[in-house]
Amino acid sequence: MTQADKILYTGKTHVTGGRDGAARSSDGQLDVKLSPPGSSASGTNPEQMLAAGWSACFIGAMGLAAQKLQVALPRDTAVDAEIDLAVKDSSYFLRARLNVSVPGVEAEVAQALVDAAHQTCPYSKATRGNIDVVITVV
Structure with missing residues (x-):
């Protein structure tokens, strides 16, 4: 541990x-x-709970990234998370999509915030290399 x-x-x-x-x-x-x-x-169900927890944590990590980049994170920043429970060859697995909205922030800055958050968010760290994850700035 x-x-x-x-x-x-x-x-x-x-x-x-x-x-x-x-x-x-x-x-x-x-x-x-x-x-x-x-x-x-x-x-x-557990997939919805994972989606909610990860989204909340991810926005928190974006807030920390925004402080470091000296950018104001909009209050209406949102993450729409999709967690798939899938099966292949009788083996269950998860995969995830995080669609992140950062209204009023330039696309390059929003992407930098998302990239930094994905490196520091504990949920992102826990899933890294374990499940397929796609993060998109929308």
């Missing part, structure tokens, strides 16, 4: 029932019903 100088936060959850179950955080702030992707059952 990689050594850390400091632990900033530890997210703790308890999940029961897998994709047909429930997830609750230790502090009670997250309390969701889980359902399989594409089903009509109420609840969310």
Whole structure:
């Protein structure tokens, strides 16, 4: 395990029932019903949760990059994430697309922010080399 100088936060959850179950955080702030992707059952699924978490983290990393580049990151910066649960030869895998909108920022600057964020975002680091990821400035 990689050594850390400091632990900033530890997210703790308890999940029961897998994709047909429930997830609750230790502090009670997250309390969701889980359902399989594409089903009509109420609840969310792990792919949606990954998409939301990665998007939020990515925008945070863009904010840090904007500070370093001395650029104002617009409040309406957005990431539309798509996480595919796929199968090939009976083997399941994930792949991702992040479509990033940085309104009012020049295309070259927006691309620089996205490139820097992808290098520093912990979700990007965790998935790098493990799943196919396409990031597009829209």
